[in-house]
Every structure is written in structure tokens, then in C-alpha cells.
Amino acid sequence: MKDIIIVGAGLAGSVHAILMAKKGYNVKVFERRPDLRNVELKGGRSINLALSTRGLKALEPAGVKEEIESICIPMYGRKMHDIKGNLTFQSYGKEDEAINSVSRGDLNKRLLLNATEYKNVSFFFNHKCEDIDLKTNTAHFIDEHNNRVSHTADYIFGTDGAFSAVRLRMMKTDRFDFSQTYLGHGYKEILLPANEDGTHKLEKNALHIWPRGQYMLIALPNFDGSYTCTLFFPYEGEPSFNSLQTPEAVNDFFKSTFPDFYELMPDLADEYFKNPTASLVTVKCNPWNHGNKTLIMGDAAHAIVPFYGQGMNASFEDCSVFYEMLEANDDDMEKTIVEFAAKRKPDGDAIAQLALDNYIEMRDLVADESFLLRKKIENKIYEKHPEKWMPLYSQVTFSHIPYSVAYETGQKQKRIMDKIMSQPDIKEKWDSQEVEQQILNALDH
Amino acid sequence: MKDIIIVGAGLAGSVHAILMAKKGYNVKVFERRPDLRNVELKGGRSINLALSTRGLKALEPAGVKEEIESICIPMYGRKMHDIKGNLTFQSYGKEDEAINSVSRGDLNKRLLLNATEYKNVSFFFNHKCEDIDLKTNTAHFIDEHNNRVSHTADYIFGTDGAFSAVRLRMMKTDRFDFSQTYLGHGYKEILLPANEDGTHKLEKNALHIWPRGQYMLIALPNFDGSYTCTLFFPYEGEPSFNSLQTPEAVNDFFKSTFPDFYELMPDLADEYFKNPTASLVTVKCNPWNHGNKTLIMGDAAHAIVPFYGQGMNASFEDCSVFYEMLEANDDDMEKTIVEFAAKRKPDGDAIAQLALDNYIEMRDLVADESFLLRKKIENKIYEKHPEKWMPLYSQVTFSHIPYSVAYETGQKQKRIMDKIMSQPDIKEKWDSQEVEQQILNALDH
Numbered sequence: 019m020k021d022i023i024i025v026g027a028g029l030a031g032s033v034h035a036i037l038m039a040k041k042g043y044n045v046k047v048f049e050r051r052p053d054l055r056n057v058e059l060k061g062g063r064s065i066n067l068a069l070s071t072r073g074l075k076a077l078e079p080a081g082v083k084e085e086i087e088s089i090c091i092p093m094y095g096r097k098m099h100d101i102k103g104n105l106t107f108q109s110y111g112k113e114d115e116a117i118n119s120v121s122r123g124d125l126n127k128r129l130l131l132n133a134t135e136y137k138n139v140s141f142f143f144n145h146k147c148e149d150i151d152l153k154t155n156t157a158h159f160i161d162e163h164n165n166r167v168s169h170t171a172d173y174i175f176g177t178d179g180a181f182s183a184v185r186l187r188m189m190k191t192d193r194f195d196f197s198q199t200y201l202g203h204g205y206k207e208i209l210l211p212a213n214e215d216g217t218h219k220l221e222k223n224a225l226h227i228w229p230r231g232q233y234m235l236i237a238l239p240n241f242d243g244s245y246t247c248t249l250f251f252p253y254e255g256e257p258s259f260n261s262l263q264t265p266e267a268v269n270d271f272f273k274s275t276f277p278d279f280y281e282l283m284p285d286l287a288d289e290y291f292k293n294p295t296a297s298l299v300t301v302k303c304n305p306w307n308h309g310n311k312t313l314i315m316g317d318a319a320h321a322i323v324p325f326y327g328q329g330m331n332a333s334f335e336d337c338s339v340f341y342e343m344l345e346a347n348d349d350d351m352e353k354t355i356v357e358f359a360a361k362r363k364p365d366g367d368a369i370a371q372l373a374l375d376n377y378i379e380m381r382d383l384v385a386d387e388s389f390l391l392r393k394k395i396e397n398k399i400y401e402k403h404p405e406k407w408m409p410l411y412s413q414v415t416f417s418h419i420p421y422s423v424a425y426e427t428g429q430k431q432k433r434i435m436d437k438i439m440s441q442p443d444i445k446e447k448w449d450s451q452e453v454e455q456q457i458l459n460a461l462d463h
Numbered sequence: 464m465k466d467i468i469i470v471g472a473g474l475a476g477s478v479h480a481i482l483m484a485k486k487g488y489n490v491k492v493f494e495r496r497p498d499l500r501n502v503e504l505k506g507g508r509s510i511n512l513a514l515s516t517r518g519l520k521a522l523e524p525a526g527v528k529e530e531i532e533s534i535c536i537p538m539y540g541r542k543m544h545d546i547k548g549n550l551t552f553q554s555y556g557k558e559d560e561a562i563n564s565v566s567r568g569d570l571n572k573r574l575l576l577n578a579t580e581y582k583n584v585s586f587f588f589n590h591k592c593e594d595i596d597l598k599t600n601t602a603h604f605i606d607e608h609n610n611r612v613s614h615t616a617d618y619i620f621g622t623d624g625a626f627s628a629v630r631l632r633m634m635k636t637d638r639f640d641f642s643q644t645y646l647g648h649g650y651k652e653i654l655l656p657a658n659e660d661g662t663h664k665l666e667k668n669a670l671h672i673w674p675r676g677q678y679m680l681i682a683l684p685n686f687d688g689s690y691t692c693t694l695f696f697p698y699e700g701e702p703s704f705n706s707l708q709t710p711e712a713v714n715d716f717f718k719s720t721f722p723d724f725y726e727l728m729p730d731l732a733d734e735y736f737k738n739p740t741a742s743l744v745t746v747k748c749n750p751w752n753h754g755n756k757t758l759i760m761g762d763a764a765h766a767i768v769p770f771y772g773q774g775m776n777a778s779f780e781d782c783s784v785f786y787e788m789l790e791a792n793d794d795d796m797e798k799t800i801v802e803f804a805a806k807r808k809p810d811g812d813a814i815a816q817l818a819l820d821n822y823i824e825m826r827d828l829v830a831d832e833s834f835l836l837r838k839k840i841e842n843k844i845y846e847k848h849p850e851k852w853m854p855l856y857s858q859v860t861f862s863h864i865p866y867s868v869a870y871e872t873g874q875k876q877k878r879i880m881d882k883i884m885s886q887p888d889i890k891e892k893w894d895s896q897e898v899e900q901q902i903l904n905a906l907d908h
Contacts, residue, residue, distance in 0.1 A: 181635070189643070190626070193698075193742050197642035198634070253638075297638050 019043055019138075020351070021171040023157050025147045026178030027054075029122070030316030030333035032129035034177055036080040037341045039136035041349065046140050046169060047133070048159055050178075053143040054123070055130050065207070066238040066246040067125070068093070068117040068225070068327035070415045076338035082132050086125060090118035091239045097224040098384055103278035107224065108384065108393070111416050117225070117327055119238040147183035150174060152191065152308050157184075173351055174312045177333075180301050182318035188308050201298040201323060201377075203233065204259060205250050208289050210282060212243025219282050220245060227380060228276045233257075234381035235276050247279075250298075250325075250381065259295050298323045300370050307359035310352035315340065320366030325376040326414060332369050332421070336362065368425035372414060392435055395448050399457055406461055407431070434460040464489055464583075465796070466616040468602050470592045471623030472499075474567070475761030475778035477574035479622055481525040482786045484581035486794065491585050491614060492578070493604055495623070498588040499568070500575050510652070511683040511691040512570070513538070513562040513670070513772035515860045521783035527577050531570060535563035536684045542669040543829055548723035552669065553829065553838070556861050562670070562772055564683040592628040595619060597636065597753050602629075618796055619757045622778075625746050627763035633753050646743040646768060648678065648822075649704060650695045653734050655727060657688025664727050665690060672825060673721045678702075679826035680721050692724075695743075695770075695826065704740050743768045745815050752804035755797035760785065765811030770821040771859060777814050777866070781807065813870035817859060837880055840893050844902055851906055852876070879905040 019042050024031050027049035035047050069090060077083040094116045095109040110117060133139050144162035151158070156170040176184025180198075189196050213219055218239055220226055226237040226245070233252060237245040252258040257275075262268050265287035272280040280286065301321035307313045316333035339362060344354045383389040399407040410428035413419050419427075434457060438444065447453055464487050469476050472494035480492050514535060522528040539561045540554040555562060578584050589607035596603070601615040621629025625643075634641050658664055663684055665671055671682040671690070678697060682690040697703040702720075707713050710732035717725040725731065746766035752758045761778035784807060789799045828834040844852040855873035858864050864872075879902060883889065892898055 193645045195642075195644050197640075197644070199640050199642070200638045 020173065021046070023048065023155075023169055023171040023174045025150075025157060025174065025176050025184050026050075026182075026316075026318070027126075027130060027141065027143070028177060028179060028316070029126055029129065029330050030337060031175075031177035032126060032133055033076055033080050033334055033337045034175060034315065034340070035133045035139050036082070036129070036136065037076075037337055038175075039133065039139045040079070041341075041344065042138065043173075044138050045136075046142065046171065048142045048145040048147060048157065048169075050146045051143065053141070054127050055134065057123075057127070065122040066119050066240065067122050067330045068238070069120050069125075070117040070327065070331050072328070072338075072418060073331035073334040075418060076334035076341075079338065079341060080129075080132070082129065085128060085132070086120070087118070089124050089128070089241070090120045091241065092116035092118050092223055093225045093239070094223055095225075096384060097221055097226045099226060099228045099276070099278055100385065101230075101275070101277070106390075108390070111412050115412070115416050116223070117415060119225070119240070121240065122330075147178060150176075150184050150187040150312070152187060152312060155311050172311065173355070176312070176314040176318045177316045178318050180299055180317045180321035182314060184312070185303060185314050185318050188312070188314070189303070191308065195302075195304040197300075197302050198321075199300045201300075202254070203250055203252050203377075204295045204297050205248050205324075206259070206290065206295050207293050208235075208247040208249060208283070208286070210237060210245040210247050210279075211284065216243045218243050218245070227384060228279060229381050229383075229385040230275060231382050231385075235279060236380070237279075250377070253295075262290075265291070300374065302367060302370060304363055305359050306363060306366075307355050310355050313355045313359060319363075320370060322370045322373040323377065324373070325380055326369065326373040328369050328373060328414060332366070335418075365421040368421040369414070372410075372421065372425060372428070388439060391445065391448060392439055395438065395453065395457075396431070396435065398449070399454065402454070403458070406458065465618065466491070468493065468600075468614055468616040468619045470595075470602060470619065470621050470629050471495075471627075471761075471763070472571075472575060472586065472588070473622060473624060473761070474571055474574065474775050475782060476620075476622035477571060477578055478521055478525050478779055478782045479620060479760065479785070480578045480584050481527070481574070481581065482521075482782055483620075484578065484584045485524070486786075486789065487583065489583050490581075491587065491616065493587045493590040493592060493602065493614075495591045496588065498586070499572050500579065502568075502572070510567040511564050511685065512567050512775045513683070514565050514570075515562040515772065515776050517773070517783075517863060518776035518779040520863060521779035521786075524783065524786060525574075525577070527574065530573060530577070531565070532563070534569050534573070534686070535565045536686065537561035537563050537668055538670045538684070539668055540670075541829060542666055542671045544671060544673045544721070544723055545830065546675075546720070546722070551835075553835070556857050560857070560861050561668070562860060564670070564685070566685065567775075592623060595621075595629050595632040595757070597632060597757060600756050617756065618800070621757070621759040621763045622761045623763050625744055625762045625766035627759060629757070630748060630759050630763050633757070633759070634748070636753065640747075640749040642745075642747050643766075644745045646745075646822075647699070648695055648697050649740045649742050650693050651704070651735065651740050652738050653680075653692040653694060653728070653731070655682060655690040655692050655724075656729065661688045663688050663690070672829060673724060674826050674828075674830040675720060676827050676830075680724060681825075682724075695822070698740075707735075710736070745819065747812060747815060749808055750804050751808060751811075752800050755800050758800045758804060764808075765815060767815045767818040768822065769818070770825055771814065771818040773814050773818060773859060773866075777811070780863075810866040813866040814859070817855075817866065817870060817873075833884060836890065836893060837884055840883065840898065840902075841876070841880065843894070844899065847899070848903070851903065 022038050022043045022045045024035050024047045027047045035045050038045050074083055077086050095107050098106045145159040148158045148160055155174055156168050158168045161167050176182050178184055188194055222239050228235040233250055235249050237247040239245055254260050257271055262271055268287045268290045272286055299321055306319045315336040322329050340358050343358055347354045396409045400409055413424035467483050467488045467490045469480050469492045472492045480490050483490050519528055522531050540552050543551045590604040592604055594603045600619055601613050603613045606612050621627050623629055633639050667684050673680040678695055680694050682692040684690055699705050702716055707716055713732045713735045717731055744766055751764045760781040767774050785803050788803055792799045841854045845854055858869035
């Protein structure tokens with residue numbers, strides 16, 4: 019059987035390793051960081067992600083879906099906290115539809131342990147990829163003893179993240195389009211601890227948002243009762259990371275801006291200054307393949323901002339789409355590498371744009387009355403005519419509709435709803451037969 | 464006096480070296496390629512560029528303007544060749560305004576020789592920049608003996624072109640925006656030799672264009688009577704570089720598409736297959752500085768496609784803008800590095816967009832009747848009201864108006880002219896008082 023090198027044992031790399039092992043390939047996985055399998059992970063302190071329908075689908079053929087679901091906390095909707103501490107709840111989808119809070123570290127560790135079960139998978143940790151020879155399909159690494167080691171394989175997959183070394187080599191080939199674009203906003207994590215009895219200080223089964231127009235705070239539940247909270251905030255201006263330089267400034271800002279959070283949170287300023295400020299990047303490139311032997315997947319091909327909760331899900335979906343395509347192509351790997359790169363690229367672009375758009379929605383629109391009415395109308399149509407109208411959020415989060423199709427449908431829906439909402443008496447008549455008919459008519463055009 | 468490292472002894476690097484030497488800095492210039500000063504350049508065989516007003520301005524303080532003008536052939540306008548061989552001439556500007564055909568190699572060599580005159584400039588050829596340490600301002604090179612050598616300076620300037628090593632290091636720092644975007648079209652050079660008596664086969668003082676809608680051929684005159692011609696052509700489709708695979712296909716295509724050129728050109732297919740097909744890239748990034756010690760300039764900061772003839776001119780203008788800014792800042796280098804990067808970036812973006820837009824104009828619109836009428840109207844207004852209306856081409860090519868301002872003015876002019884041209888009887892009344900007044904009124908809004 020043929021040899022595969024996977025560069026990067028993160029989330030996408032681990033799942034891809036399992037799926038390729040199931041296909042019988044000899045899989046070598048190289049990872050820059052130490053072996054996560056031996057690390058005792060501290061609950062709560064890690065980054066949280068929201069696993070949803072697309073991500074779960076890839077875990078099924080990988081045989082890990084149930085295990086991973088057991089470490090997830092379902093969140094059935096957004097709980098909005100206004101400046102007075104008033105709460106509003108907005109479901110993400112239908113009654114049983116949820117996105118799942120999961121610790122990145124725990125998830126990665128369990129995927130790696132599952133991959134270890136396959137005899138035809140071997141791991142090389144503390145191996146930093148230095149370069150790839152695209153002609154010979156050889157990957158060069160620096161190992162933990164600072165030695166240079168090289169491995170050659172039939173196929174190389176780069177799942178080495180937003181700053182991919184595999185992609186960096188591809189970037190130096192002719193006609194490779196590439197962009198990395200940072201937001202003017204960054205983020206900082208803040209851990210809201212559990213109550214003394216280990217219970218949660220906020221409603222457990224929700225994603226909490228403190229939308230404040232130009233910025234926001236969010237909170238995702240952890241199993242130990244804590245919440246991983248994240249402040250998304252401008253780097254410059256007033257207020258911004260730059261303007262909050264003292265404990266007093268931080269406390270004053272949180273007290274007046276997120277008062278209910280401030281009351282719950284001990285040692286806020288300490289936590290604020292202890293944690294780094296991190297940046298938010300969107301990476302796009304084309305093509306994702308080099309010939310029919312090398313392919314980048316996951317963040318290496320399409321790093322996106324986190325506002326749709328789709329970064330990991332998009333990466334996992336890469337794995338399941340690739341796996342299904344390989345099956346459909348009767349295990350013709352070379353054909354699949356080329357076909358996947360071409361077919362999946364528009365979906366990467368679409369989710370990148372959707373994620374950027376959703377920052378505006380999360381930090382601003384969710385607190386807007388007209389926006390909430392719009393959602394109410396959409397949900398009504400969805401309930402009555404599910405075959406004609408699935409809200410964009412549901413398409414992205416709870417379906418397997420390709421992102422690029424969801425994006426186009428969402429654009430069409432937006433045009434229709436903009437017109438519906440522009441009617442001066444929409445507040446009064448939103449629930450009427452007339453409005454419903456207007457929407458159905460518009461859909462037929 | 465302080466030390467400066469300049470990475471890249473191309474066009475921008477040479478001029479910047481001279482200007483910084485004049486300012487009294489100790490300048491070390493490192494170049495990947497061999498010493499161009501010792502190379503006997505073959506006339507005609509090299510790439511041609513069009514030096515215009517912005518470029519010439521930088522050569523003045525560098526003390527090389529007259530020398531460089533002596534190796535230029537002025538081109539006063541475009542000479543369009545239609546498919547039947549009919550010729551049309553379109554002036555670039557006012558009577559004495561021209562762009563200047565010059566050999567890239569000759570120009571670079573003379574700039575280097577001039578820089579050599581300064582005792583405080585030293586050159587290091589065959590030095591490939593491997594990396595930059597942005598903290599210590601140290602540049603690492605591999606020299607001709609394959610040795611690793613390092614040099615530290617107070618300031619480092621990266622003028623190392625579209626694939627800049629200095630920029631590659633900056634790209635790995637946080638919040639550095641970068642994009643490289645290739646056109647789906649490439650180019651191939653074809654040398655049209657002189658007549659046997661050394662005279663030119665086409666009119667000498669013009670830039671020749673064979674516009675053919677989706678693609679074009681252009682020709683720039685050389686001193687030895689030859690022309691450097693360039694086919695700008697799609698990579699794929701019909702016709703394309705990919706579709707012309709045999710001498711017969713090339714000959715048939717040129718014979719039917721560029722018949723008058725085909726008649727003049729000996730051994731066309733040989734020349735076609737001998738020369739490589741090259742790609743066309745636009746590079747954008749932000750910021751151009753790293754702190755107040757490191758700056759990229761020229762193509763390293765803003766590589767653009769060649770369709771406005773502004774790549775070199777924009778790079779030279781970087782040098783003169785930087786030089787003037789340094790003077791205005793009383794030789795405060797650190798302030799100037801930061802100020803230049805912020806102020807000049809929008810101009811880089813503007814000329815990148817203008818250059819992309821101009822491909823459409825050159826290959827398609829210049830053969831369009833309505834487009835020519837539009838230009839005629841614009842020129843009339845320019846002549847009668849030069850203080851109110853300077854055509855975009857003149858702003859870009861024959862003025863020092865910042866590119867970003869020219870771009871905005873051009874957008875406004877386009878909106879006005881779109882409206883003027885949409886009048887059904889414009890062909891009849893274009894020269895009327897009425898149309899003139901319409902334009903003047905629109906300008907006041």
C-alpha cells in the first residue's frame with residue numbers, strides 16, 4: 019500500500035490520519051508540538067470550540083462520534099446579555115438542534131488516541147516542518163534533537179494550520195494565489211470559574227453573548243462548571259485593548275459595559291492582563307493542490323475568523339468530503355487530490371466570508387429589534403415551508419449543503435428579506451398571510 | 464553617520480542607494496544576482512520599460528536624469544494596428560508629452576555605475592538574502608561561495624522585488640496583511656528585428672498595440688532598430704498559450720490575428736517557442752514598515768501588472784517621496800520610515816488597481832469607437848479647462864498627483880463621462896457647448 023505523510027497532528031490532521039488509515043494507507047503524521055497524548059489537560063483553561071453537524075459527520079466514519087459527543091455540552095441557542103443584565107434567548111435551530119461546546123485540547127487528544135489504534139499510523143512529535151520538496155514529495159523536518167530528518171511519501175497532506183509550512187512552499191511556486199488578512203480586532207480569553215459546588219454560574223446549555231455594537235464578550239460552558247469567555251475587541255481607538263492599560267481601566271470598563279459579568283467574575287484585571295491578546299486572520303489561497311501528489315486541507319487552506327463557529331467544522335468537513343470523494347473515485351488518490359482542491363475551494367471562500375459577516379451579526383445585530391423580527395419571520399417561513407426556506411444559520415450549522423450554495427441562497431434570502439423589512443408597517447403585519455405570500459412569490463423569481 | 468543595508472540592487476535599490484549616499488549614510492547594497500556593472504548587455508534582447516514623469520523626477524536628485532534620458536526613445540502615443548493592418552494614432556498627452564522606451568538592463572547598469580561613484584556605497588553581489596532578524600536589524604545572506612554571512616545596520620531597506628525575502632520575514636510577524644494574486648493571463652516576449660540597414664520596421668516614436676479584445680500584442684522600440692514585442696495572452700481556453708502547441712498553430716494564429724506583424728516577423732515560431740511564458744502578479748501588503756528601522760519599497764511593497772507602464776515609475780517615485788520626506792523631517796530617519804509606510808500605502812493600492820483596469824482598456828477599449836469618442840471629449844475639456852479636468856492617463860503618467868488622488872478623480876470623471884456618453888445623440892453633439900456645459904456642471908457637484 020502507498021505511503022502518506024500528514025504534516026500537522028491537529029484536529030484536521032488527526033481525523034484525516036484515521037480516515038486514510040481505514041483506507042489502508044501507511045500514514046506518517048508529523049507534528050511540531052510535543053505529544054499531546056501524554057499531556058494531562060487542565061479542564062477549562064483551554065480554547066473552546068463549537069462542534070456542529072458538519073464536524074460530527076466526519077467523526078462518524080472515523081468511528082469516534084459517540085466518544086466525542088460524550089465530552090460535548092450542547093448549546094441550544096444564544097443567550098444575549100444586555101447592558102442592564104436583561105437576558106434574551108434565541109434558538110439556533112429547531113428544538114433538538116444544538117452546537118456543542120468542546121475543549122480543543124480534549125478533542126485533539128482523543129482523536130490522536132484513536133488514531134494510535136491503527137497499526138498503519140505512526141506519529142512523529144516535536145518535528146517541525148522546514149520545507150517540502152514538491153518534485154520528490156519529500157518533507158524535511160527539524161526533530162527534538164535539532165537534527166534534520168527527511169521523509170518521502172507517495173502523497174503529502176498539509177494540515178499544519180493557518181501558518182502552514184507546506185503552503186509556504188507552495189506559495190513560492192508560480193501562479194499560486196495567496197492572501198492573509200487580519201482584522202483590526204483581536205481577542206483575549208478570560209476564564210469565568212465555576213461556583214464553589216462546581217455548578218455553572220450562567221445557564222449551561224447556551225452560548226452567552228454580550229453584544230455591544232463594535233465589540234462583544236462571549237462565553238462557552240466547560241464541563242467543570244467554568245466558562246471560557248472571549249472578549250473580541252478593537253486593537254486601537256476608544257475603547258480598545260490599547261486604551262485599557264491599567265487594572266482600574268479594565269475594571270471600570272467591564273463594570274459599566276458588562277455589569278452582570280463583572281459581578282460574577284473574580285480577579286478580573288489579573289486574568290485580563292495574564293492572558294495574551296491574539297489576532298484574527300483570514301487565509302485564502304489557490305490552488306490547494308500541487309499537482310496530484312500534494313494537498314493542503316483545513317486551516318492551512320482556509321483559515322477563517324471564529325464568528326460562525328465553523329473553523330473546525332469546515333476542516334472536519336474537508337476530511338469527510340475527501341474521504342467520500344476517494345470512495346466515489348474507486349480509491350484513485352491522484353484524481354481525488356485534484357478534484358477535491360477544485361471542488362472544495364469555493365466552499366472555503368464562502369465560509370470565510372460568512373464568518374466575517376457573522377461578526378457584525380453577533381456583536382451588533384443580535385441586539386437589534388428589527389433584526390430579531392427578521393429572524394422571527396424567517397423562522398415562521400422555515401417552519402411552514404421547510405422545503406422552500408432554510409435560514410442561512412441553519413444551512414451553515416445544521417446541514418451538509420455546500421458552503422458556497424448556502425452563501426448564494428443566503429444572499430438571495432437577504433435580498434428578499436431586505437424588501438420585506440422595508441415595508442413601514444412590517445411590525446404590525448409580519449405574521450400575516452400577505453407577508454408570507456410576498457416571500458413565497460419572491461422565492462419563485 | 465549611520466549604516467544602511469539595502470537588500471536588492473535592482474532599479475529601486477540603485478536609486479535609493481544613490482539618494483541615501485547623498486544624504487551621507489554608509490550604504491551597503493546586497494544583490495542576489497551577479498554584478499551587472501561588468502556585463503556586456505546585448506541590445507534589444509532585454510525587457511523594455513516605459514519611463515515617464517514620476518520616474519524621471521527621482522532621477523533628478525540622483526543626478527542621473529540627463530544620462531538616462533540619453534538612452535530613452537520617446538513614444539508620443541499609441542499606434543493601434545487593427546486586424547486589417549489599418550493604423551490609428553492616439554496621443555498620450557499634450558504635444559511634447561511622451562513616455563520613454565528604455566532597456567531595463569541598460570538602465571539598471573547605469574544606475575549602479577552612478578552609485579559606485581559614491582565612496583559611502585559598497586556593493587555585495589551574488590548575495591542571496593536568506594532571512595532578516597527584525598529585532599537586531601541583521602540581514603543574513605548566502606554568498607557566492609555558499610557561505611552564510613550576516614550584516615547589521617541601523618536601518619534595513621528591502622528593495623528586493625516582487626518575491627522579496629525581507630517581506631517574507633515581515634509576513635511571518637503578527638498582523639501583517641499580504642496578498643499575491645496572479646492573472647489568468649501570462650506574457651511572452653518576441654523580438655522583432657531591425658531592417659538590414661538598422662532602421663525600425665514600425666514607426667519609432669510610438670508604442671504599438673494590436674488590441675484584440677481578450678488579449679493583445681504590443682511593441683516598444685529599441686535603439687538598435689529592433690522592437691521588444693510582448694504577447695499578453697490567456698493561459699487556458701481558445702486561443703491561449705495552451706492551445707498554441709505547434710509551429711503551425713502559432714503561425715496560423717499570428718497570420719490571421721496580427722497579419723501586418725506576421726509579415727514583418729521572421730522565424731516567428733522559433734522565437735515563440737524559445738522564449739518562456741511568464742506570469743503576471745499583483746502583490747499587496749500592509750504595513751510596509753517593521754517598527755521604525757525596516758522598510759520595504761518598490762515591487763517588494765507593491766508589485767503590479769505592467770499595463771499602465773507604472774511599475775518602475777511607482778518604485779522610483781517611492782525613492783523621491785522618501786527622499787523629500789526625509790528632508791522635510793530634518794533627516795529624522797525613524798520618523799520618515801513610519802510616515803512613508805502609512806502615507807504611501809494608499810498610492811500603492813491605487814496604482815495596482817489602475818494597472819489592472821488598464822489591461823481592459825489596452826486590449827479592448829482602445830479599438831472601440833465609443834471609447835475613442837469619450838477620449839476626444841475628455842481631451843477637449845482638458846484643453847479648454849486644464850485646471851478643471853486632467854484625463855486620468857495624464858494624471859497618472861504626466862503628473863505628480865498622488866496615485867490615490869488620481870484614482871479617486873478618475874472614478875469621478877468616469878461617473879460623469881458614463882452619463883455624458885449615455886445620451887443617444889452624443890455622436891452628433893459631442894463637440895457642442897451643451898455637452899461642455901453638462902460636464903462643467905457635473906464637476907461642480
